Amino acid sequence: MCLAIPGRVAQIDINDGIRTGRVQFGGITRQACLDFVPEAKEGDYVLVHVGFAISVVDKDEAERTYALLETMGVLEDELAIEKPDPSAKP
Amino acid sequence: MKYLDEYRDAKIARGLAAEILRRSTRPWVLMEICGGQTHTLMRYGIDDLLGDSVQLVHGPGCPVCVTSLETIDRALALAARPGVTLVSYGDMLRVPGSKADLFQVKAEGGDVRVVYSPTDAVQLARSQPDRKVVFFAVGFETTAPAHAMAILQAERLGLKNFSILASHVLVPPAIRTLLGSPRNRVQGFIAPGHVCTVVGYREYEDLVREFHVPIVVGGFEPVDLLEAIRMLVVQLEEGRAEIENQYVRSVQYEGNRPAQEAVARVFEVADRKWRGIGSIPVSGLRIRDEYAAFDAERTFELTCVCAEEPAECISAEVLLGNKKPTDCTAFGTRCTPERPLGAPMVSTEGACAAYYQYRRHAVAR
Amino acid sequence: MPPTTNTAATRLPAEPVSDEPKDIAAFSCPLPLPARDRILLGHGSGGKLSAELLKDVFLPALGNPVLNRLEDQAIVSLNGTRLAITTDSFVVKPLFFRGGDIGSLAVHGTINDLAMGGAEPLWLSAAFILEEGLPTETLKRVVASMHEAAVKAGVPIVTGDTKVVEKGSADGLFINTTGIGRVRDGVALSASQAQPGDAILVSGFIGDHGIAILAEREGLQFETQVHSDSAALHTLAAALLDATQEVRCLRDPTRGGLSSTLNEIATSSGVGMELNETAIPVREEVRGACEMLGLDPMYVANEGKLVAVVASSAAEKALAALKNHPQGRDAVIVGKVTGEHPRMVVMRTPFGTTRIVDMLAGDQLPRIC
Numbered sequence: 001m002c003l004a005i006p007g008r009v010a011q012i013d014i015n016d017g018i019r020t021g022r023v024q025f026g027g028i029t030r031q032a033c034l035d036f037v038p039e040a041k042e043g044d045y046v047l048v049h050v051g052f053a054i055s056v057v058d059k060d061e062a063e064r065t066y067a068l069l070e071t072m073g074v075l076e077d078e079l080a081i082e083k084p085d086p087s088a089k090p
Numbered sequence: 091m092k093y094l095d096e097y098r099d100a101k102i103a104r105g106l107a108a109e110i111l112r113r114s115t116r117p118w119v120l121m122e123i124c125g126g127q128t129h130t131l132m133r134y135g136i137d138d139l140l141g142d143s144v145q146l147v148h149g150p151g152c153p154v155c156v157t158s159l160e161t162i163d164r165a166l167a168l169a170a171r172p173g174v175t176l177v178s179y180g181d182m183l184r185v186p187g188s189k190a191d192l193f194q195v196k197a198e199g200g201d202v203r204v205v206y207s208p209t210d211a212v213q214l215a216r217s218q219p220d221r222k223v224v225f226f227a228v229g230f231e232t233t234a235p236a237h238a239m240a241i242l243q244a245e246r247l248g249l250k251n252f253s254i255l256a257s258h259v260l261v262p263p264a265i266r267t268l269l270g271s272p273r274n275r276v277q278g279f280i281a282p283g284h285v286c287t288v289v290g291y292r293e294y295e296d297l298v299r300e301f302h303v304p305i306v307v308g309g310f311e312p313v314d315l316l317e318a319i320r321m322l323v324v325q326l327e328e329g330r331a332e333i334e335n336q337y338v339r340s341v342q343y344e345g346n347r348p349a350q351e352a353v354a355r356v357f358e359v360a361d362r363k364w365r366g367i368g369s370i371p372v373s374g375l376r377i378r379d380e381y382a383a384f385d386a387e388r389t390f391e392l393t394c395v396c397a398e399e400p401a402e403c404i405s406a407e408v409l410l411g412n413k414k415p416t417d418c419t420a421f422g423t424r425c426t427p428e429r430p431l432g433a434p435m436v437s438t439e440g441a442c443a444a445y446y447q448y449r450r451h452a453v454a455r
Numbered sequence: 456m457p458p459t460t461n462t463a464a465t466r467l468p469a470e471p472v473s474d475e476p477k478d479i480a481a482f483s484c485p486l487p488l489p490a491r492d493r494i495l496l497g498h499g500s501g502g503k504l505s506a507e508l509l510k511d512v513f514l515p516a517l518g519n520p521v522l523n524r525l526e527d528q529a530i531v532s533l534n535g536t537r538l539a540i541t542t543d544s545f546v547v548k549p550l551f552f553r554g555g556d557i558g559s560l561a562v563h564g565t566i567n568d569l570a571m572g573g574a575e576p577l578w579l580s581a582a583f584i585l586e587e588g589l590p591t592e593t594l595k596r597v598v599a600s601m602h603e604a605a606v607k608a609g610v611p612i613v614t615g616d617t618k619v620v621e622k623g624s625a626d627g628l629f630i631n632t633t634g635i636g637r638v639r640d641g642v643a644l645s646a647s648q649a650q651p652g653d654a655i656l657v658s659g660f661i662g663d664h665g666i667a668i669l670a671e672r673e674g675l676q677f678e679t680q681v682h683s684d685s686a687a688l689h690t691l692a693a694a695l696l697d698a699t700q701e702v703r704c705l706r707d708p709t710r711g712g713l714s715s716t717l718n719e720i721a722t723s724s725g726v727g728m729e730l731n732e733t734a735i736p737v738r739e740e741v742r743g744a745c746e747m748l749g750l751d752p753m754y755v756a757n758e759g760k761l762v763a764v765v766a767s768s769a770a771e772k773a774l775a776a777l778k779n780h781p782q783g784r785d786a787v788i789v790g791k792v793t794g795e796h797p798r799m800v801v802m803r804t805p806f807g808t809t810r811i812v813d814m815l816a817g818d819q820l821p822r823i824c
Binding site: 206 | 493494495496497611675676737742743746747748749804805806807808809810820821823
């Protein structure tokens, strides 16, 4: 478990006493319950699992760690000459 | 799609794989717990990318697979009743009970419907007051909050025709069972990132302390998993055993408090039977007495079915990572997704199904 | 050792009988039926179960040289003229969806089956099975849509039939069609003709139709601009056949999606296929819906796309011919036929690794895991 994908909160409403958001996932929009993420605001990205947002994506942490990951990709290019062959382990 | 596509970047993935190959001096045995993570590993052929640097084994991370036979039979019995609408996630429809699955019950006239969210089931109950709507609430800690909210919402709306048939399992007790087994070979774990988004990773820290095994909380995209594997390999090569969090964009140490509170309000911890493994103490959730009116096990009279799995099915061994699906004598021949002998072959997240779907040609060669 | 079950314990306690006109005997029988004694929804999904039904029921009873070829159309000869005949049934729910309805779908789908056989569609028939209680207005809308689609495609509906069944026996309305066309001279297309080295082309974005339908299904609703790609493809197919003589096979990847169609061709021809994942064209919105529901676009239905297997020397010409046509602007080469791993379709991932693209057993279902 479990399938949860990030989407952008486009609009927040109250429906039947529940705080819901219209969340966009790459072009489609679906309602999600925001009761577990009271701090979420419009424009934030949330992870949605079965119609419930379970976290707000931490943009700063994401950026910081991604910058480090990108260096892996760069390293890969620079070491291209000595690219290891996965099927031949010494 | 933002926060998704970047974590599928081929260059970064290959860079991480190269780094893992470089650092690893022996094939460390690593286990990912969650079925969604297994799916990604298979879909992107990550074990091919990593060669012999690590050995990936797949854990019991598929709540669909580990839902007990009794519970599935109860769901089938309810679905077959006149006046009952059984609402379920798509995953459960093909999982075999002792004699049939929900698709077959549907074919025989049962009212079975698929939804994406438990709120859809509550809405259905609201719009059809003359039918008893039972939601088949299966999941790990990730999904329990949604199920708790469904009950709280039904209560708030004053619905008298909504209940859930609950089957929740908790991950840490299963890992403890695994680590406590004398046959355990797993040297490092990737903890399930969405479970930890909800509950945090304090319990995994406890496991690290107790068993001296490194655990990294990992996400679900290929770059997430490769990074988590890299972090585990570095720990193992350096002889460390610590808890680390790879999935920082979603997981915090404390997890999601409002979600935990909703679960605590509606559920309490109980012993639970895991299909293929047996009973694991305090590894499941049951609905509290205050909410008994929403517990299908108590509101419907359901007699107990005592059934056994086909002898050839080795799902217990596969779920615990002791065997690979390809070790099973029935794999791909007597046991296929069309005619499964056990749950891991049916559920799209089951290790056997993932192997069958994606890896068969490697086996054939 | 067979599973042991206390069958007495599974007997259901007495329940008030519901108003639903279902078979009461089925509920009271305590012995669940063994696996394959009933038709399941999966048998209609275009995947392995459908194939099983053909193999176990239809072919043994009805088999003959023409039927046994299992193409989307039958090609028969009359006084030296080759005719293509096809029949199809349309049971889509909901009846109306963004981008079409069951009526236009029926016209397009039948025309396409003829076109995939290299035939010029000439006439259609339409038989309706109506559920008692269906609003007449609904029927009028569907029929008007069929007329419009037929006129636009230039293929008249020349005969028909109507039956009404009791309330609860049909989802409002079912349509069965037959189409007749004349096969182009010198053209002999078949799923059994793919050869190693051939190129595999797709005429545009996959998954639109299936997602448009799902968006309107109760329990899964989401907002989207995606609409069904339902369209008549005979002029697109003709443009391709005009451009090159080396087309081996044409298929429209409807139920079961691109993956099922490619698997059918691979199995029929006894060849393998290798696809390039980065080349598979999927719209952003379709991808978003698939990510949310845990679906793979490769298995989602299309109603206005074709798959073409052509000789490698003709690949560029074929691609240009498709792209020159309004319905083929987004056409792309997605892979090639290979002599390796016969009957298996393999996908090369963006990481350079491979995985199998298998045929599904039944329908693809949304998942939470």
